[in-house]
Amino acid sequence: MERNTRHPEAILxxxxxxxxxxxxIGLDRAGKICFWNAAAESFFGLSFDQVAGKKCHTIVGGAGMDGDCLCSPVCPIIAKLLHHEIVGNYDLLLRGENDTPVVxxxxxxxxxxxxxxxxEATVFLTFRPIDSYRLIKRLAAESRYHAPRCRNNRFNLTSRETEILELASKGLTTRAIARNLSISEITVRNHFKNIYSKLGVHSRLEAVNRAISHHLF
Incomplete structure (x- = not known):
């Protein structure tokens, strides 16, 4: 939309x-880009004309720090915001120049x-690069947080697998777990396959019962 057709409050x-x-970047309710500031042009190396009207995931294409793809056609972040759920800041792994990873x-x-x-924009996302020092401190803090859980983990479950099991124990469905963790439903199902294999079970109920009996969370 041209500037002169925008509402004064939108211009402000x-x-x-x-x-x-x-x-x-600003997104409409369909997840299409409708705002892209100068810093975004510099960071992503793309002009607004190149990204206007395109789905966010096709441009950003980020993954979580555990490697799970967060950017998808059905964005859990946008879905949460549109349902007026609070979404805290989160870290995202992107690909910069020459395919270099950028957090x-x-x-x-x-x-x-x-x-x-x-x-036009219903949702705004801000992107701030994390320098090496801050990243190391953050990863170290997360390692300390997960250390006690790992010591009690007899089945070599990852922290994410344990987290998913804990949510399942509270009765959350696959869709609810995906939304809660900002990952896709396919990723949740793949995690459950790994969980079943590691715990030697064949159902979600069995997995939760075994996790509880072994104090995995």
Whole structure:
């Protein structure tokens, strides 16, 4: 949409976000890009004209720190925001120049309800690169957090597999687990296949019972 056809409140919001140091992209309810500031052009190496109207996942294409693909046609992050669920900042692994891995911290924001009808973008995402020092500190902190769980893990379950089992024990469905962890339902099912193999069981109920009996969470 051309600037002169935008609502004044949209222009004010976009002008504010245009001048931030962080890369900021705006998405409509369908997950299509409708805002792309100067920092985003520099970070992704693409102009707004190149990305306008395209689905976010086709441009960002990021993965979680555990390698799980987070960017997909059905984005769990956008789904949560549109359902007015709070989504905390999260780390995303992207591919930079020459296919070099780049870790960024992503912030998520929902356009205020009072102006949603006046602004094309319903959701805004900010991307801030994480430097090596901060990344090492963060990974070290996560290692300390998961250490006690690993010592009690007799079945060599990964932290993500244990996390999924714990959510399953609370009655969450595959879809709910996927939304809770911001991963795809296919990824959740693949994790359960690995869990069944490691625990020597054939169903989700058996897996949860075994996990509880062995104090895995």
């Amino acid at each position: 919001l976009y002008d504010f976000l245009q001048n931030t140091a962080d890369a900021v 960024v911290n992503v912030g998520t924001y929902l356009t205020p309800k009072s102006i949603q009808k006046k602004v």
